Amino acid sequence: xxxxxxxxxxxxxxxxxxxxxxxxxxxxxxxxxxxxxxxxxxxxxxxxxxxxxxxxxxxxxxxxxxxxxxxxxxxxxxxxxxxxxxxxxxxxxxxxxxxxxxxxxxxxxxxxxxxxxxxxxxxxxxxxxxxxxxxxxxxxxxxxxxxxxxxxxxxxxxxxxxxxxxxxxxxxxxxxxxxxxxxxxxxxxxxxxxxxxxxxxxxxxxxxxxxxxxxxxxxxxxxxxxxxxxxxxxxxxxxxx
Amino acid sequence: xxxxxxxxxxxxxxxxxxxxxxxxxxxxxxxxxxxxxxxxxxxxxxxxxxxxxxxxxxxxxxxxxxxxxxxxxxxxxxxxxxxxxxxxxxxxxxxxxxxxxxxxxxxxxxxxxxxxxxxxxxxxxxxxxxxxxxxxxxxxxxxxxxxxxxxxxxxxxxxxxxxxxxxxxxxxxxxxxxxxxxxxxxxxxxxxxxxxxxxxxxxxxxxxxxxxxxxxxxxxxxxxxxxxxxxxxxxxxxxxxxxxxxxxxxxxxxxxxxxxxxxxxxxxxxxxxxxxxxxxxxxxxxxxxxxxxxxxxxxxxxxxxxxxxxxxxxx
Numbered sequence: 001x002x003x004x005x006x007x008x009x010x011x012x013x014x015x016x017x018x019x020x021x022x023x024x025x026x027x028x029x030x031x032x033x034x035x036x037x038x039x040x041x042x043x044x045x046x047x048x049x050x051x052x053x054x055x056x057x058x059x060x061x062x063x064x065x066x067x068x069x070x071x072x073x074x075x076x077x078x079x080x081x082x083x084x085x086x087x088x089x090x091x092x093x094x095x096x097x098x099x100x101x102x103x104x105x106x107x108x109x110x111x112x113x114x115x116x117x118x119x120x121x122x123x124x125x126x127x128x129x130x131x132x133x134x135x136x137x138x139x140x141x142x143x144x145x146x147x148x149x150x151x152x153x154x155x156x157x158x159x160x161x162x163x164x165x166x167x168x169x170x171x172x173x174x175x176x177x178x179x180x181x182x183x184x185x186x187x188x189x190x191x192x193x194x195x196x197x198x199x200x201x202x203x204x205x206x207x208x209x210x211x212x213x214x215x216x217x218x219x220x221x222x223x224x225x226x227x228x229x230x231x232x233x234x235x236x237x238x239x240x241x
Numbered sequence: 242x243x244x245x246x247x248x249x250x251x252x253x254x255x256x257x258x259x260x261x262x263x264x265x266x267x268x269x270x271x272x273x274x275x276x277x278x279x280x281x282x283x284x285x286x287x288x289x290x291x292x293x294x295x296x297x298x299x300x301x302x303x304x305x306x307x308x309x310x311x312x313x314x315x316x317x318x319x320x321x322x323x324x325x326x327x328x329x330x331x332x333x334x335x336x337x338x339x340x341x342x343x344x345x346x347x348x349x350x351x352x353x354x355x356x357x358x359x360x361x362x363x364x365x366x367x368x369x370x371x372x373x374x375x376x377x378x379x380x381x382x383x384x385x386x387x388x389x390x391x392x393x394x395x396x397x398x399x400x401x402x403x404x405x406x407x408x409x410x411x412x413x414x415x416x417x418x419x420x421x422x423x424x425x426x427x428x429x430x431x432x433x434x435x436x437x438x439x440x441x442x443x444x445x446x447x448x449x450x451x452x453x454x455x456x457x458x459x460x461x462x463x464x465x466x467x468x469x470x471x472x473x474x475x476x477x478x479x480x481x482x483x484x485x486x487x488x489x490x491x492x493x494x495x496x497x498x499x500x501x502x503x504x505x506x507x508x509x510x511x512x513x514x515x516x517x518x519x520x521x522x523x524x525x526x527x528x529x530x531x532x533x534x535x536x537x538x539x540x541x542x543x544x545x546x547x548x549x550x551x552x553x554x555x556x
Contacts, residue, residue: 033288035347043260171249
């Protein structure tokens with residue numbers, strides 16, 4: 001399977017593991033069944049390193065450091081510990097930061113509670129977003145609509161939408177770990193609530209049911225060089241005819 | 242519905258895990274939606290999973306000795322005791338974790354069986370496991386007959402369908418009884434999570450499996466798996482047939498979370514069942530009168546379901 005690729009061998013919690021060179025620690029550890037909490041990592045996207053939950057202790061040449069496993073490339077001979085006293089402390093702190101950032105989020109609160117963190121001492125932000133940036137990365141790397149930008153750094157970090165560019169595909173709705181991006185459909189209009197983007201939907205020529213935003217369909221027709229009437233029918237009527 | 246999972250389409254699909262736990266090379270028929278459903282299910286339950294798999298199509302095509310398609314450990318069990326074995330695995334894992342023989346972690350125990358193994362032969366074992374409250378997921382892949390032995394009717398075969406043991410002829414028009422409502426039977430056990438799903442709606446299916454695995458206590462998922470061989474339909478239409486089953490109201494997608502009913506896809510109006518029947522050979526003999534009878538029943542059942550949603554709504 002890994003015949004022509006370089007394989008790296010190392011240890012996670014005293015278990016011998018192997019992985020392809022260039023992979024990050026987190027996906028390897030998860031694949032071997034080790035539990036490492038994470039919120040801003042997705043295998044289809046570049047690593048974010050924003051939530052700070054995936055920290056592990058990495059021992060290399062006798063020196064031990066705390067590192068984020070989503071951004072740490074695997075190396076020959078390293079020793080990784082996923083659950084030490086120090087790691088538990090760092091993770092606790094990370095949960096406190098997340099609780100403060102998304103003080104309104106029920107999802108984050110229950111996750112933090114499950115991890116043993118109930119309250120935060122930090123100043124609370126009135127929001128339900130943890131600023132993980134997954135929505136921005138998925139819009140840029142997968143969809144290619146570039147409708148979201150992350151501005152500023154540190155505690156002034158913000159996700160800024162460009163409603164003109166949003167095609168209301170819902171990829172950010174799907175990926176958001178706190179469910180703070182909501183999609184609504186009323187009649188023949190679809191709204192992505194958080195980005196304040198409302199688009200009219202294409203009605204199926206045959207059954208009359210709206211099935212996707214016209215703006216999105218035209219965007220796809222443009223990108224893929226399809227004929228103008230390619231999306232006249234909804235997926236079901238297209239197959240029936 | 243929170244996420245409009247049936248509307249996500251083309252970009253969200255690329256966010257689905259590319260790791261396979263149910264790998265290709267198995268011997269399922271062309272267009273088998275059951276194989277697809279198993280693949281999606283295993284993607285959602287991921288690596289820390291133990292499977293208990295009853296006799297049935299899945300077991301026959303995915304693990305003929307000495308081959309296997311499974312990348313997660315599993316036990317092949319007899320027809321009737323999937324739920325019993327799954328609950329045994331769960332109790333066993335609990336015991337060896339308590340004794341410190343393996344580290345404490347979340348391991349999903351998933352029992353999988355066909356409609357025969359669930360609603361006919363395995364019903365009492367399932368009922369027992371649900372009642373005892375084991376922390377496990379039971380998934381029924383319903384292709385509406387005993388397909389791997391040659392399309393014999395089961396209690397899950399819909400009214401009017403022609404099978405080899407309920408053949409349509411001059412006197413008897415195929416299956417003469419209505420389909421057993423398995424999800425309702427499971428829900429009647431008052432378990433924390435019951436859902437219906439269909440691989441034609443992959444995001445919805447995966448979300449339900451993930452939810453079922455996360456919830457503490459028993460969960461039951463009923464998956465309609467279109468079978469082109471047994472339903473007498475061209476293999477390229479199996480996804481389409483699944484969508485029609487949902488959109489005609491024949492197989493509505495819903496979940497019951499702690500007693501609260503919720504429609505996963507709320508259809509403003511149902512398509513006529515004839516659209517669903519027309520593409521399948523097993524319903525070819527149906528007269529207009531019978532179709533109307535089925536249509537009435539489908540409408541009634543859907544209204545009943547909607548009432549349950551209304552009655553159990555929060556707040």
